[in-house]
Amino acid sequence: MSAKTVNQKAWFLVAPVFALVAFNALIPLMTVVNYSVQETFGDNVFTWAGVQWFEQVLHSDRFHGALLRQITFSAIVLAIEIPLGLGIALTMPRKGPWVSVCLVLMSLPLLIPYNVVGAMWNIMALPDIGLLGKGINALGIDYNYTRQPISAWFTLVLMDVWHWTSLVALLCYAGLVSIPDAYYQAAKVDGAKTWAVFRYIQLPKLKHVLTIAVLLRFMDSFMIYTEAVVLTGGGPGNATTFLSIDLVKTAIGQFDLGPAAAMSLIYFIIILAVSWLFYTLMMKNEEI
């Protein structure tokens, strides 16, 4: 074997990509970093603040509350949407005219913008005129999302499940149809029951797809903003004030740009860390 040829010309070819990434990710991110370590009173006057804002955010009860609510929300949403989506995918037909009907019906919620979903459910859940709100109250359950935190949470979770379970279902469905027939035939010949087929064929083959589904749903639900704002503006009280809502309140409501920037970075790092954790855990023991 001859020595490897060293050729640095390739760097010129990737330079445009670096420039693009710098402009759309790195530079904006650095602006936030810039704000997070300085104090500003407008007029473009900045004074050095060090890690003061980070300390303030990390020690604030308000941030802790929002973070806890955020984690709880994502956990509930994932715990419902992943099994439900998988279940739906398993019961969807594999061939015949119903396939396209199912696929279209499942895609519909995904096509509706966040704020429209929020507005739809806002109206539907109104206790006096909304179909859902009135219906629940008619059952004798006191339900009013503008007054009761439980009702507000229930509405938000329901809204998210309605909006996004299809995504999980469609991803799983795509994974399921790509399993070769021979696996099912072999399982039949081996005498495997439905549960064994699910446990030893379908679930292992869906692992990658499920990882993607969990990651997407985690990242998205962890950044929920519009729906909660449209429904109650983070209320009642601050019962549905999630991280993003809190962030907007800090940044635009109070113009505390330093703490808001520090909070954004912490928020970003949490999402990054949790996503990495999920990915590592689900890909453990994977030989490719």
Place this chain on the structure above:
Amino acid sequence: MAKISLQNLKHSYSATPQSDGDYALKRLSLDWADGGAYALLGPSGCGKTTLLNLISGLLIPSEGRILFNDVDVSRATPEERNIAQVFQFPVIYDTMTVYNNLAFPLRNRSVAEAEVDRRVREIAGMLDLTKTLGNRASGLTADGKQKISLGRGLVRSDVNVIMFDEPLTVIDPHLKWQLRSKLKELHQRTRRTMIYVTHDQTEALTFADQVVVMKDGEVVQTGTPVDLFERPMHTFVGHFIGSPGMNVLPCEVKGGKASFAGHPVTTVNAKAYKGKGQKLELGVRPEFVRIVKKGIPADVVKVSDAGRFRIVETRSSGGSIKLLIPEGEAVPEGKTHLAFDADHTQVYENGWMVGAKP
């Protein structure tokens, strides 16, 4: 273990078959003895996989019956039929170890764990998998995975039949030979009924005691490898089996005597020809064509070396004739004369051997 009988079996993938062309399998009756090794041989799309799936119960026949030991199982599920099948692509349960893969069919049938362990270790021993028993199955090579599929078929002691659907397709050539001899050895040790589907004549002829040659959804000939070689019932069999295939040449038969390009030719079956002037052909394998001083004149066109012998292609006034010349013997150049071995030259009418039972 079981004797397998197929009675007037027909299958169509269309729900309302109109013509013969709609059938992937056209009326088929066969009897297979218990403990035999059989091969289904035919080109792609001839219906052999359909037939296999009908026997295993993955498909239900449109018409006809399938009997295992004289019991009708035409509509039984694969589990009820108690069969094993090895597929073209290795099917393994990724998350399980090799051991658990082999134990899976037994555990699904609630076999006692001590018996499971005994059977798994016995089969692993036969397949040289003992060392890898504790490994995850997904880490194995293609031939290792195919051995697991095979092992799952062998692990149950009571299976009626083990079926192989072109199991060596994804195996590297040098390992193909190994696995093929392994299969033969396993058949001799276990004496299970085995059915092997393939389009590769070498695989079929080395594995099976009886080969069923199929074409367009029909059985063309059933016989031992020697039968198929020496007495092809149809020109298709003559062509499909053997390398190079049989010479098929136009001929005439008059008064029980055949002639090719004006030269009289002695054949096995020309006497049986009742004569209606349909399409007549002479079939003679390249192995049975000789160079002689006086006979059918021909020109040598091409000589190719195939190792132990050379394939000589000649052109005569009746068409192109191939013959084999063993290594070391002189190959003629230019003009020469040929003769056909009388015991191995047959007359075919419309593709079928004259005088043979239809």
